[in-house]
Structure formats: structure tokens, C-alpha cells
Amino acid sequence: MKRTSFSRVILPIIAVIGIIGSVVYLFRSQPDTAMTNPKETPARTPASQAKTGSIVGTGVVEPSSEVVDIAPTVPGIVAKVFVTPGDQVAAGQPLLEIDSRDVRASINEATARSATARQSIAAAQTSLRVAQNQYALYTGVEDARAVSQQEVITRRDAVADARAQLGVAQAQARQADAQVAQARVELDRHVIRAPAAMEVLQVDTRAGEYAGTQGTASVLMKLGATQPLHVRLDIDENQIEKLALGQPAMISARGDAKRQVKATFVRAEPLIVPKRSLTNSATERVDVRVLQLIFALPTEGRTFFVGQQVDGFVPAKAKQ
The missing domain is CATH 1.10.287 (Helix Hairpins)
Known part of the structure; x- marks a missing residue:
């Protein structure tokens, strides 16, 4: 019986199979170029600013008092905690007590x-x-x-x-x-009291835990005045000259771009700072400095929370 030649029969078959496999792989590895709608509606310029245009900034919701860190004045074991997150406290009201x-x-x-x-x-x-x-x-x-x-x-x-x-x-x-x-x-x-009428935002201690007075670990609670809430918007320093400073801004929560609320201008921070509020976008620049604008959210129908990321649209100056 005549033996099958490897170089004349088997090797060409292997080569053909390899070529077919490469073609299949190339077709399957091609990116999907089909047009699809985004899962979330991206933030868009509000209709009220269509004529002047908008300067877009990202920001974070914060208390109007900013976040107040509560730390003990003396070290010791926490004996009692009198409040829970969400409580409204009056000025001078006890928050916690150190063993005395x-x-x-x-x-x-x-x-x-x-x-x-x-x-x-x-x-x-x-x-x-x-x-x-x-x-x-x-x-x-x-x-x-x-x-x-x-x-x-x-x-x-x-x-x-x-x-x-x-x-x-x-x-x-x-x-x-x-x-x-x-x-x-x-x-x-030994009794830590509220410095003013505020809301308890976070309680990071329990009765029986040791409370120190040094470092960030000494912060036992976070308080803030949430009536009203403020938004701190970061505006790229290259866009400052285009701003219509002092005008209200339209604010939308991240992931809910269709719902926009009108926020009242409060102030502009006088110090330009490095950008800290990040959106995690692949095209985002982080090596920029920003002007921080503070806006007050309306108190009625409040659905924002402290620390929530938002998109803000500030009116641009009218073109001359």
C-alpha cells in the first residue's frame, strides 16, 4: 500500500484549516459599529440657555454650612451616643458623651x-x-x-x-x-454638643469604642445644615471669562439628566484650586485648575443628597 505524503497532502490541509480559522477570527474580532442609543440620557444644555449657550461644570451636593467634622476634645471611651444619621439637632444639643x-x-x-x-x-x-x-x-x-x-x-x-x-x-x-x-x-x-442647628449626616462611632483626639480617625460624626443644600460646581479656568457670573444655574443629578432644577447663585470662591470632582470619563482632563461656584438648591421637592454628583449648566455671556 502506498503511504500518504505528508508534505504533499497533510501539510496543505493544515494550511487551509489555518487560513479558514484566521478569517473566522478576524470577522468575530471586528468592533460592533451598529448605532445604539445610550443607556443613560447624557446631560444637555437646557432650553432656557439655548440663546446664550452654557458653561458646563461638574459638582457635588454639600450642606450650606459645608460638612462639619465632630471630634472629641478629650480622649476616652465613648459612653453614650445620643443621635443617629438623619436626626435634626439644635444648637448645644448633646451628640455623644465620653466616659467621665x-x-x-x-x-x-x-x-x-x-x-x-x-x-x-x-x-x-x-x-x-x-x-x-x-x-x-x-x-x-x-x-x-x-x-x-x-x-x-x-x-x-x-x-x-x-x-x-x-x-x-x-x-x-x-x-x-x-x-x-x-x-x-x-x-x-466630655459631652460633645452640636455647634448649631444641623442635620446628622454620619455617625462613625459606637458606645464602647475608644475616641482619640489626633488625626482623621478622631472624626466621630459629620454634621451639616441641609436647609438649603448647596452645589459646588467646578468650572474650568479657561471658561471663566465666558461665564455670566451671578446668574442661576440648571442642575441635574448624575444619571437623571432629564430632571433639571434651577439653583440660585450664592458666591464664587475667590481661590482657584486643582480639580477634585471627577466624572471618571475616559476623555476627562484632571490636570486643570477650576473656579468653584456655589449655588443653592430649592428646598421644595428636595431629592438631592449630600455627596451626590451633579452636572451644572451656567449661562454664558451674551455674544456681542
Whole structure:
């Protein structure tokens, strides 16, 4: 039987199979060029700014007070947490308490010293009255020969000594009162209170955890005034001259471009800063500096949240 030639039969077959496989791979690896609608409607210039045009900026929703970080003034174990995220708190309302058993013991000790000092004052006052009465008896004798001059001097000095002892007791009482007041101030430092009427945005501690006073780990809560909410828009510094500064802006939440709300201009930050609010777009430039514009969102029908990313459209100057 005649053997099949590898070079004349099998090798050409392998070559043909390889060519067919390469063609199939090329067709399958071609990108899909079919036109499809985007999954999300991209942000568009609002109709109200169609004539003047818009300067587009990205931003973040923030409280009108900006975010206030709450940290303890003294280190220790968190004894109680009085609030939860979403609570509205009044100025001075307790937020949390650091374990204060040692300070309360100091208050009791200082209070006891103050009570002792009050008793010392009463005793010194009694001694002074006795000395004054005895001195009055000696000086009231009509016959100077009935008492010696030395006795009169002794009684007079006794009055002065009693008066000095009363002064010492009164000074000790004031010192004890000052120690009580100092201990109460220290106790008050163990209770962290709201600096103003705000909303609790985040609680990052629990009863029993240790609270320090150094570094970012010391931030136990975040508060902010959310009536109204503000939007901080980043505008490329190259677009600043085109802005109609002071005009309202149209704001839309990321992923909800169809719903736009009118935000009132509040202020422009005087410092140009590096861009920090990123959109994660592949074409986004991050090596730019931006002007930050602050706008107030309407309070009615609020559906924005602190930290939410938004797109903003600021009117451009009218073309001359």
C-alpha cells in the first residue's frame, strides 16, 4: 500500500484549516459599529440657555454650612451616643458623651472641700466674734487700773488673728469653689454638643469604642445644615471669562439628566484650586485648575443628597 505524503497532502490541509480559522477570527474580532442609543440620557444644555449657550461644570451636593467634622476634645471611651444619621439637632444639643467617671469623682471631691471650707468660715466667724467681744470688755472698763495694758494688747491681737483666720478660710472657700467650677468645665468637655442647628449626616462611632483626639480617625460624626443644600460646581479656568457670573444655574443629578432644577447663585470662591470632582470619563482632563461656584438648591421637592454628583449648566455671556 502506498503511504500518504505528508508534505504533499497533510501539510496543505493544515494550511487551509489555518487560513479558514484566521478569517473566522478576524470577522468575530471586528468592533460592533451598529448605532445604539445610550443607556443613560447624557446631560444637555437646557432650553432656557439655548440663546446664550452654557458653561458646563461638574459638582457635588454639600450642606450650606459645608460638612462639619465632630471630634472629641478629650480622649476616652465613648459612653453614650445620643443621635443617629438623619436626626435634626439644635444648637448645644448633646451628640455623644465620653466616659467621665473620673471627672465626676473630682467634682465630688471638690464639692466636699468646698463644704469643709464653708464650715471653716463659720468657725472663723465665731472665733472673731468671741475675740471682738472679749476685746470690747477689756476696753470698756472705766478704771484703767483694773486691767493690765498687756491684756488689752493681747485681746486686740486676738481680734486681728481671728480676722486673719477668717480671711484664710474665705480664700480656701474661693479656691474650693474654683476647683468645683473647673471640674464641671472638664465634665462639660466630655459631652460633645452640636455647634448649631444641623442635620446628622454620619455617625462613625459606637458606645464602647475608644475616641482619640489626633488625626482623621478622631472624626466621630459629620454634621451639616441641609436647609438649603448647596452645589459646588467646578468650572474650568479657561471658561471663566465666558461665564455670566451671578446668574442661576440648571442642575441635574448624575444619571437623571432629564430632571433639571434651577439653583440660585450664592458666591464664587475667590481661590482657584486643582480639580477634585471627577466624572471618571475616559476623555476627562484632571490636570486643570477650576473656579468653584456655589449655588443653592430649592428646598421644595428636595431629592438631592449630600455627596451626590451633579452636572451644572451656567449661562454664558451674551455674544456681542
